[in-house]
Amino acid sequence: MITFFREFYMYFKYALDGLTNNPISIAKKLKESQYWDRMKIENYQLKQLNNLIVDAKKNVKSYQREKYKNISTFKNLDSFSKYNPIIEKEYIRENADFLISNNNNKRFKHYTGGSTGKPLSVDVSELAVAYRIASHIRFYNWWGINMFDRNVLIWKKRKQKKSMRSFFKKIELKLLGRLELDVFNINDRTIFDYFNKIENFKPKYIRGYKSGVFELARLMEKHNLQFTNSKLKMVVVTSETLFLQERLFIEKILKCKVANEYGAADGGLYAVECPDGSLHINEESVFISSDMDDSAYSTELFNNTMPLINYRNEDIVVFSDRSCSCGRNLKVIKEIKGRISDYILCSDGTKKHCYAADLILENIAAKYKDSITQFRITQINYKLKIKIIPGNNFVKELFREIESEIFVEISKDLEIEFQLVQHIKREKNGKLRTFIRK
Ligand SMILES: [Zn+2]
Numbered sequence: 001m002i003t004f005f006r007e008f009y010m011y012f013k014y015a016l017d018g019l020t021n022n023p024i025s026i027a028k029k030l031k032e033s034q035y036w037d038r039m040k041i042e043n044y045q046l047k048q049l050n051n052l053i054v055d056a057k058k059n060v061k062s063y064q065r066e067k068y069k070n071i072s073t074f075k076n077l078d079s080f081s082k083y084n085p086i087i088e089k090e091y092i093r094e095n096a097d098f099l100i101s102n103n104n105n106k107r108f109k110h111y112t113g114g115s116t117g118k119p120l121s122v123d124v125s126e127l128a129v130a131y132r133i134a135s136h137i138r139f140y141n142w143w144g145i146n147m148f149d150r151n152v153l154i155w156k157k158r159k160q161k162k163s164m165r166s167f168f169k170k171i172e173l174k175l176l177g178r179l180e181l182d183v184f185n186i187n188d189r190t191i192f193d194y195f196n197k198i199e200n201f202k203p204k205y206i207r208g209y210k211s212g213v214f215e216l217a218r219l220m221e222k223h224n225l226q227f228t229n230s231k232l233k234m235v236v237v238t239s240e241t242l243f244l245q246e247r248l249f250i251e252k253i254l255k256c257k258v259a260n261e262y263g264a265a266d267g268g269l270y271a272v273e274c275p276d277g278s279l280h281i282n283e284e285s286v287f288i289s290s291d292m293d294d295s296a297y298s299t300e301l302f303n304n305t306m307p308l309i310n311y312r313n314e315d316i317v318v319f320s321d322r323s324c325s326c327g328r329n330l331k332v333i334k335e336i337k338g339r340i341s342d343y344i345l346c347s348d349g350t351k352k353h354c355y356a357a358d359l360i361l362e363n364i365a366a367k368y369k370d371s372i373t374q375f376r377i378t379q380i381n382y383k384l385k386i387k388i389i390p391g392n393n394f395v396k397e398l399f400r401e402i403e404s405e406i407f408v409e410i411s412k413d414l415e416i417e418f419q420l421v422q423h424i425k426r427e428k429n430g431k432l433r434t435f436i437r438k
Contacts, residue, residue: 006148018106022130023130023134024134030134034280034329034330035329045283045301046074049080060307061097062091062098062099089312089314092122093120099306101306105125106125107126108126108129109121110265122266123305125302125303125304125305127304131268131282135285139259142274142326143233144233145205150201150204152178152206153181153208154213155183156183179197179203183215186215188222191216191220207235208237211240214237214246217249218249220254232254234257235256237258241338241434243358243359257275259273262333262336267298268300269282270333278332281331281333285300287299288333295314314340314341315340316337319332338358345379352409361375361377364402369393372391374388375424378435378436378437379437380438387419389423389424
């Protein structure tokens, strides 16, 4: 009942925020379109892409450049992926003004975290924002819960000075049934307080950075804390690569299933995981393709305010050609391997994606239970510095095993240095990167 009132409240709040297309109404339509057959989905996407191109060529300077001269509408999605010029992140940074439409529609500013030190600001149309929220609403619905159920968010909590605004924000969080916890502040000292807060709050779900949720689970296990009041229905992790062992660990400690979410402030809510374990693309609002190197290109279909058409989002994404047992016909992503810039540079000039090194450490963590809690690899020239937070069963012989795996899988010319640490520092945006190249 309370959830119903929250939904009711949000319906009006969305309208007040300037969303003339209400996400709650769109979500109802999305429940049907997920079962459309492939041909209907693809025809729909093609139509929206063509509408976006026509609109962009008319209203956006960037799409009036010479290279778009011969681009008109496309006959199929393949030719769109193949022949449409791409938009790079660097181009957006340098030419943001040329990408903004003169249609004067309402726009919402979104910022990407800037974990590489280069933040990006993108304007999103109100319809695209509404679709992002609607796709979220549908996602929770797949898991038998309502997005407006009580929830905990583990995030970079914005520090707010005491003001009328922060006062209303507090009231709104209460109304929304949300408890926000600061990802920077989860540690051995605060875990008891965090745990009690969650227990008293009794959330239906927890959402947060994967590393934040993982840290919560790790500290709960370490201090022998178990939820008795809180009966979680799901945990949503986002923003960082989720490895199988981490998923299994979180599921064991928090006693519920983990669902992965893949999105970006600049590109939209790309894909969300269904209870049958497939990461389905939100194809009604996003089109994603990839090239030979699995580099992903996205187009948010309804962002005509700052259209990023065939946008190279710098992620490495592998698609699956299988359909999902859940019956939804939305295309499935098999694997997200992280960012294209996260590669290990070998002395012969070859580049190996850091995912290969991540997997070596993850596999060892899985093989020897409670050996590696967390790690970070930093490349400086041809040296890999590997910081490890050791688990109870860590033994120094593992160094040799990791080293020999790296020599076989990546390169034998790399120098490797290990360091056991108690803490690994997060980025400014609260995320925890497993690989950094200096
Ligand atoms: Zn599915």
